[in-house]
Amino acid sequence: MTNLPDTMRALIQLEDGYSGKPEGPVISDASLYLAESQIPVPTPADGQVLIKLRVASVNPSDLHFIKGEYGQPRRKGAPAGFEGCGDVVATGKGAEGLVGTRVAFAVSPSGSGAWAEYALTDAVACIPLRPDVSDVDGSAQIVNPLTAMAMVDIAAKDGDAFVISAATSQLGKLMISLAKDMNLKVIALVRREKAVAALKNLGATEVLVTTARDFADQFAAASRALKPRVFLDAVSDQICETVFTLMPNNARWISYGKLGAEAPRLTQMGQLIFMGKRIEGFWLTSWMRTTPPKDQARIVGEVQARFADGRWHTDVAVTLGLAEVVEGLAAATKITDGKVVIKP
Numbered sequence: 001m002t003n004l005p006d007t008m009r010a011l012i013q014l015e016d017g018y019s020g021k022p023e024g025p026v027i028s029d030a031s032l033y034l035a036e037s038q039i040p041v042p043t044p045a046d047g048q049v050l051i052k053l054r055v056a057s058v059n060p061s062d063l064h065f066i067k068g069e070y071g072q073p074r075r076k077g078a079p080a081g082f083e084g085c086g087d088v089v090a091t092g093k094g095a096e097g098l099v100g101t102r103v104a105f106a107v108s109p110s111g112s113g114a115w116a117e118y119a120l121t122d123a124v125a126c127i128p129l130r131p132d133v134s135d136v137d138g139s140a141q142i143v144n145p146l147t148a149m150a151m152v153d154i155a156a157k158d159g160d161a162f163v164i165s166a167a168t169s170q171l172g173k174l175m176i177s178l179a180k181d182m183n184l185k186v187i188a189l190v191r192r193e194k195a196v197a198a199l200k201n202l203g204a205t206e207v208l209v210t211t212a213r214d215f216a217d218q219f220a221a222a223s224r225a226l227k228p229r230v231f232l233d234a235v236s237d238q239i240c241e242t243v244f245t246l247m248p249n250n251a252r253w254i255s256y257g258k259l260g261a262e263a264p265r266l267t268q269m270g271q272l273i274f275m276g277k278r279i280e281g282f283w284l285t286s287w288m289r290t291t292p293p294k295d296q297a298r299i300v301g302e303v304q305a306r307f308a309d310g311r312w313h314t315d316v317a318v319t320l321g322l323a324e325v326v327e328g329l330a331a332a333t334k335i336t337d338g339k340v341v342i343k344p
């Protein structure tokens, strides 16, 4: 590792393992979970790459993770951050060809997090970026876009209409515009009336506000008219259970996020027995393990093309420097009009 510093600034985790009391991706004080620290620059092992960070994104999965409620345990003293964009500056054996390449990357479990001046991950978790994809779009190129492509594909195999919750999320917006291009109809659920017009403009067929007094009646009417078979759900609370019960025979409730703090209660078990309904989960990590590499490569290419030609873009609400995150993350994540991104 020539010309690299020995140490770097990083936002390290203060706790190990799991919290045991999942609360959802809401942060009241980031200093409970993170500290800014000067730590050694990691050394890539065989098949790994060291990346000098340009931009890292902040996703709900990062917030679940630092709170100890994600699908993998925290590591005390290790930097947080699952995803970003940067330049490969050193590699272990087998990845030398990537040196000097600007990449989008996801941090592998054996790596070192993106909320730092340098991140470490497996070479296979990097996507070389086209020059016409911006650093910010590159920093949010993997987690949400691949999930959007994979889940819309699942929905498209099960009819021409589907339902999404938390439709104002970055992922929700990606799915709405993708569905429009594929001539699929989307019933988009939001919790704020103010969000309706923008999502209609983006291409949602129906946008329903879950806090409306007659929401259940409105959804029942939309469900009768459009007959959605798949509910892609990031909220997973009691309203979502009601939505599932109002969907037609053979409907699938696919939970992929837990933005709602409330634990849903199942009220209509008979629908699972007599109407062929199913409750499932979706996790991108499992999808990547089980989807053939050639299919993943095709999808990655399509994702980059969509960002390069402007069909997709990343809305940014707040940009924080590494030194501002501990103090500013809680307030920044309350602004829900776009993503929080971190620059070194």
Ligand SMILES: NC(=O)c1ccc[n+]([C@@H]2O[C@H](COP(=O)([O-])OP(=O)(O)OC[C@H]3O[C@@H](n4cnc5c(N)ncnc54)[C@H](OP(=O)(O)O)[C@@H]3O)[C@@H](O)[C@H]2O)c1
Residues within 6 Å of the ligand: 059, 060, 061, 143, 144, 147, 166, 167, 168, 169, 170, 171, 172, 190, 191, 192, 195, 234, 235, 256, 257, 258, 259, 260, 261, 282, 283, 284, 285, 336, 337, 338, 339
């Ligand atoms: N399973 C997977 O593999 C996978 C992969 C990627 C993402 N995800 C999940 O996808 C979801 C969206 O991610 P993102 O990065 O697109 O999110 P994001 O852009 O940060 O947006 C979050 C959105 O969630 C809405 N929201 C927050 N709490 C809510 C609640 N209790 N009820 C209803 N809406 C709520 C907010 O809506 P307002 O505008 O109303 O404030 C906000 O627009 C997250 O749950 C994330 O964990 C899962």
